Amino acid sequence: MIADATGHGVPAALITAAAHSCVATIKTVYAQQDQAPAPSQVLRTLNHAICASGKGAVKMSFHVLQINSQSGLCRYANASHEAPLISRCGVDQDVGAERERDSIDCILQKPDATLGLSVDTVYADYEVQFKRGDKIVLYTDGITECQNAEGKDFGDSGLMRIFAKVAHYDAANICKAIVEKSGFLSRGNTIS
Amino acid sequence: MTTDTNQLKVHKKRQGSQLFVRLSGHLNEFSKLEVEVEPGIDAYCFDLEELDQINSVGVQVWAKMMTSIPSGKQMEVQRCGLRFVNNMNLYANFMGFHSVTVGSFYAPYYCEACDDSRRILLTPEEVRATGSLVPPKKNCSGCNKLLSFDGVPAKYFMFMKA
Numbered sequence: 453m454i455a456d457a458t459g460h461g462v463p464a465a466l467i468t469a470a471a472h473s474c475v476a477t478i479k480t481v482y483a484q485q486d487q488a489p490a491p492s493q494v495l496r497t498l499n500h501a502i503c504a505s506g507k508g509a510v511k512m513s514f515h516v517l518q519i520n521s522q523s524g525l526c527r528y529a530n531a532s533h534e535a536p537l538i539s540r541c542g543v544d545q546d547v548g549a550e551r552e553r554d555s556i557d558c559i560l561q562k563p564d565a566t567l568g569l570s571v572d573t574v575y576a577d578y579e580v581q582f583k584r585g586d587k588i589v590l591y592t593d594g595i596t597e598c599q600n601a602e603g604k605d606f607g608d609s610g611l612m613r614i615f616a617k618v619a620h621y622d623a624a625n626i627c628k629a630i631v632e633k634s635g636f637l638s639r640g641n642t643i644s
Numbered sequence: 645m646t647t648d649t650n651q652l653k654v655h656k657k658r659q660g661s662q663l664f665v666r667l668s669g670h671l672n673e674f675s676k677l678e679v680e681v682e683p684g685i686d687a688y689c690f691d692l693e694e695l696d697q698i699n700s701v702g703v704q705v706w707a708k709m710m711t712s713i714p715s716g717k718q719m720e721v722q723r724c725g726l727r728f729v730n731n732m733n734l735y736a737n738f739m740g741f742h743s744v745t746v747g748s749f750y751a752p753y754y755c756e757a758c759d760d761s762r763r764i765l766l767t768p769e770e771v772r773a774t775g776s777l778v779p780p781k782k783n784c785s786g787c788n789k790l791l792s793f794d795g796v797p798a799k800y801f802m803f804m805k806a
Contacts, residue, residue, distance in 0.1 A: 458700040459673060511704070513734070532734050535799055558796045562805070565736040593700070597727075607726065609752050609761060609794040 453494075454533060454590040455514040458566075463510045467568070470505040471512060474498050491516035491529035492575040495567065499531070499575070502568035511568035515590065517559075524582040528559060529575045532566035534591060535559055537612060539619035541585025553616040559588065587619050587626065598634040606634045648674045650696065661686040668694035671702030677709045687718035689747075698727050703735060710740030722747040723765065732803040751800060753791035755784040762791055768804050777801040 455471055457464040478497060482489050489497075494516045502512050513533035519526045535558040539551055559580055565573045582588075591611065598606040611630065618629040652675035655666040663685050671677065679688065698706065713719070719742045724732070729749050731738055750763040764782045774780055779793035779801075793800075 456700065458704060513700075532736065534734070556796070558799045560796070560799050560802070562802060563734055563736065569737060597697075597699070604761070605726070607752065607761075608730070608796075608799075609754065612795070 453514070453516050454536075454592065455512055456533065456592040456594070457512045458510055463506075467502060467506050467510045467512055470501055471498055471514070471567075474501040488518060490577050491518055491527055492577045495529050495531050495564070495575040496573075499567045499573055500571055503571045506568040508568065511566045513592075514567050517588075517590075519582065524584075524586075526559070526580045526582055527577055528580070529577050530561065530563040531573075531575065532563045534593060534596070535563075537589045537591070537615055538580075538582075539587045539589075539615060541583060541587075545585065547585035548620050551616055551619045553613060555619065556612045556616050587623075589615055589626065589630070591630075595630065595634050595636060598636050600635055610634065648672060651675065652677060652695075654679075656680070658685070662689060663687070664689050664691065666691040666694070668696075670697040670699075671695060671705060672697070672699045673701040673705075675702060675705050677705050679709060679713065681713055685717070687720070688713060689720045689722065691722050692725060692728055693723035695725055695728065698731060703731050703738065706731075707735070707737050707740060710738075710742060713740070713742065715741055717742070719744040720747050721745075721749075724749040726750055726752055726763070729800065729803065733799065746803065751779065752794035753779075753782055754794035755787065755789060755791050757787045757789045758784060760786075761794055764791070771801055771804060777804060 453475065457467045474497065478489065478494060495514060498514060514531040515533035515536065517526055517528040538557050538559055539555050540557065541547055561578045564575045596607050596611055614630055614633045618626050621629065648670050650669045652667060652669040652671050654677060657664045661684055663680060665679055665688065667690065721744055724746065746768055748765055748767050751766050753762040753764050755762055762784060766780065770780050771777055777797060779797055782791045783789065784791050
């Protein structure tokens, strides 16, 4: 899961806390059952919590993915969040080999409405098949809106370019490379 | 208190029944964005060339302004920047309840030879003319070599899908 509340400060922090608490409850409830909830069901439940907490003033984008580690099938639902990037590993390609820029794609469907807009919002589930060696990056606009010294956005383009270069790394090092190249830390941000 | 050094400026010009609105600066939590909603205005045209940034609060400010305009008006946006296009693709309510014509928009290209990014102004018509929403071929303004599209076309052109 990945999420991003609108705005900054206390209102955004409170909504984030409400969402966090709701996710913890969903995990607890479904841990006692055989089957995980559909991603759309997770969003529907969260949407009710955010509508009640935010009262329309604060909203939240949210993306839920469930990956079956045996079959590689991924189910997902998206409430107006940036589409995750995927680097496809070629059929005969070594997982550890460098990849081309055009190996990068998006896990893409037209997003449903942001959380907190209306309790009546309907969320849809979609599926995508992952293969051995595929890598995905979940991110927020906190990365793509970083600017370099000349005021140029890192942007989707910068993110895709660096992801293509480091997609053969392990997860921690992919994350590290993206954060370093984006200039995120130079703005006084920290990673927690 | 934090402020924005490049606050939103709203330039309006009425011509007959049309209201032209040019936005410049940053659209964010410090922005005030209202347009006249009065009898006699049938069409609204927004020039977004100089709208440099929109953050998540700016998205809400924009959507609220769009919702304040009564339905049934002709709505057009021109010269939309990359972030604006991204928001059109992300937020179902970004244009309120209006059917908005996108007159033109910028798209991200990249020149391998110059190792630099380029923003190219496109129209939906020239993208549709490719047959399947693929980026039109463009050349670098610096070296004249063929540019590569610097994004995922299916994502960037999603706002053009019915």
